Amino acid sequence: MATSLCYAKPLKPFSLRLPQTQNPQIPTQTTQIREAETLTITGPTQLSGHVPISGSKNSSLCLLAATLLCSNSCLLHNVPTGLSDTKAMLSILRSLGAKIEFNERNKEILVNTDGVGRVEPCLEEMRKIRGGFFVIGPLLARFGEAVVGLPGGCDIGERPVDLYVRGLRALGAAVEITFKIFPWQFLICGNRLCKPTISHSNTEKMAGIANFCIITSDDTGLQRDGRVLAHSANGKGLVGGSFHLDFPSVGATETLMMAASMADGVTVLSNVAKEPEVIDLARFLNDSGACVYGAGSDKLLIKGKCQLRGCECYVPPDRIEAGTFMLAAAITRSLISISPVTPSHLSCLIDKLKIAGCKITRCNNDTLEVSAIPENVCENLRGFNVRTSPFPGFPTDLQPPTMALLTTCSGSSIVEESVFDRRLGHVRELQKLGAKIQVCGSTALVFGRETRSALHGSQLRAADLRGGVALVLAGLVAEGTTQISGIGHIGRGYENLDTKLQFLGADIKRSIAMASQL
Ligand code: EPU
Numbered sequence: 001m002a003t004s005l006c007y008a009k010p011l012k013p014f015s016l017r018l019p020q021t022q023n024p025q026i027p028t029q030t031t032q033i034r035e036a037e038t039l040t041i042t043g044p045t046q047l048s049g050h051v052p053i054s055g056s057k058n059s060s061l062c063l064l065a066a067t068l069l070c071s072n073s074c075l076l077h078n079v080p081t082g083l084s085d086t087k088a089m090l091s092i093l094r095s096l097g098a099k100i101e102f103n104e105r106n107k108e109i110l111v112n113t114d115g116v117g118r119v120e121p122c123l124e125e126m127r128k129i130r131g132g133f134f135v136i137g138p139l140l141a142r143f144g145e146a147v148v149g150l151p152g153g154c155d156i157g158e159r160p161v162d163l164y165v166r167g168l169r170a171l172g173a174a175v176e177i178t179f180k181i182f183p184w185q186f187l188i189c190g191n192r193l194c195k196p197t198i199s200h201s202n203t204e205k206m207a208g209i210a211n212f213c214i215i216t217s218d219d220t221g222l223q224r225d226g227r228v229l230a231h232s233a234n235g236k237g238l239v240g241g242s243f244h245l246d247f248p249s250v251g252a253t254e255t256l257m258m259a260a261s262m263a264d265g266v267t268v269l270s271n272v273a274k275e276p277e278v279i280d281l282a283r284f285l286n287d288s289g290a291c292v293y294g295a296g297s298d299k300l301l302i303k304g305k306c307q308l309r310g311c312e313c314y315v316p317p318d319r320i321e322a323g324t325f326m327l328a329a330a331i332t333r334s335l336i337s338i339s340p341v342t343p344s345h346l347s348c349l350i351d352k353l354k355i356a357g358c359k360i361t362r363c364n365n366d367t368l369e370v371s372a373i374p375e376n377v378c379e380n381l382r383g384f385n386v387r388t389s390p391f392p393g394f395p396t397d398l399q400p401p402t403m404a405l406l407t408t409c410s411g412s413s414i415v416e417e418s419v420f421d422r423r424l425g426h427v428r429e430l431q432k433l434g435a436k437i438q439v440c441g442s443t444a445l446v447f448g449r450e451t452r453s454a455l456h457g458s459q460l461r462a463a464d465l466r467g468g469v470a471l472v473l474a475g476l477v478a479e480g481t482t483q484i485s486g487i488g489h490i491g492r493g494y495e496n497l498d499t500k501l502q503f504l505g506a507d508i509k510r511s512i513a514m515a516s517q518l
Contacts, residue, residue: 043476056277092126096139148228171259177229247390253278254273290305321494333381384413386416399415399466414443433456435474436448460483476506
């Protein structure tokens with residue numbers, strides 16, 4: 001059981017002996033198999049029992065990147081090692097020369113970055129996840145140079161990297177973005193198709209665009225091919241500076257915090273993200289010897305240190321996984337408990353679920369019980385409105401599964417996505433189950449159905465992580481069989497989702513689909 005949450009303390013070097021290193025890199029073959037896997041759910045289901053919540057994906061990705069700042073070893077406990085995003089991040093660190101030992105059973109990872117001899121991580125792995133881009137901050141700070149591929153991650157919006165680039169420049173880095181483009185290729189920037197002859201030396205303009213790709217005219221399919229080249233402009237290292245973020249981007253805040261921790265002098269970052277993951281990172285950095293003040297507020301003051309040392313830390317529970325299971329209890333009108341969880345990180349969702357009519361009980365410090373069973377909920381759950389916004393607002397990552405719940409609540413609900421510009425892809429799939437939803441721009445109007453069995457099973461495709469889990473939740477209450485393909489997306493952020501749901505009583509099976517089913 002988790003005793004306290006994020007809780008870094010200095011690591012006594014070699015204090016723990018871990019089993020021999022296993023290679024955490026997923027072979028391409030496996031990725032292809034995952035793409036071909038499907039989940040088959042037979043509903044409607046009622047759930048009961050207890051679910052253990054894994055360590056936070058987004059904290060782990062960031063803390064793993066931060067190990068690049070530290071001499072000696074860092075020991076991370078409670079890492080969600082089963083996630084494909086975690087595996088991609090470990091491959092990125094390995095590709096730089098980091099030594100990684102991990103104990104899958106205990107969810108512990110020991111990282112030693114003293115042998116890092118490269119500043120260009122594996123491009124292939126970088127393209128898989130957004131979090132890989134975070135390494136640009138620590139690489140620049142500790143080694144004075146970084147050559148980093150533009151990030152991948154879920155296709156939920158433009159997701160540019162301009163704030164990272166401008167912030168690093170404010171800390172004395174020279175940063176440019178380059179593209180390799182050949183005459184037989186076409187470049188797509190956002191929704192524009194550029195002429196193959198276009199000059200892409202205008203890197204300033206391109207810095208604002210992350211979701212671009214190059215289409216080759218042969219059969220190799222889509223590729224991203226852009227690199228960010230960064231080095232300290234003075235040839236020595238980064239220097240403290242001031243930077244105001246136009247939007248409180250989580251990743252840009254974290255990346256700049258890491259960079260500033262080893263910059264010469266004081267850095268002030270304003271309008272920063274206040275997410276719990278930022279506080280986790282600040283704790284880790286401070287326990288490594290850095291001086292980061294103000295985490296959790298909208299302003300950070302960071303006094304740079306010339307060296308940071310490894311430390312030991314516990315990755316806090318994943319608040320999005322916890323929220324997803326709370327929504328699973330609500331949509332199935334069930335009673336389940338979850339732990340470990342930090343209730344204050346989920347207060348927005350808790351408020352909304354209470355408005356809907358759910359009963360939420362705090363059993364002890366880190367356990368919540370969620371009940372939507374008819375004995376506790378007199379009438380059908382009621383719909384509510386949601387507008388996503390940065391923490392402490394309603395988390396964008398919980399918007400898709402929340403929408404799934406709202407399709408089964410009475411009345412109409414308005415769901416407004418304000419963080420990402422293309423995060424309503426799940427709507428079309430929910431409609432296939434019979435959900436009544438109308439979309440206008442980034443807003444969806446959900447017409448709730450009076451009975452939970454109003455949804456019926458269908459063949460669906462998950463196109464992104466949180467959208468994919470929304471389909472699983474809806475499948476739990478849809479009458480009949482729901483088959484979901486594209487579940488590799490779900491494995492990026494939910495450890496053993498199907499097994500955890502089976503333990504709660506769901507009829508959910510994983511299988512390899514025939515090509516015609518995909
Ligand atoms: N943005 C910019 N410029 C930038 C950076 C961000 O305009 O340089 C914009 C984005 O386009 C977006 C908004 O800022 O519209 C918010 O993006 P943010 O940078 O905060 O998100 P992120 O760091 O890319 C992290 C999580 C996401 C989570 C968001 C918001 C990781 C690895 N990812 O992404 O997690 O949704 O914060 O909380 O930490 C997920 O887990 O499914 C997921 C997408």
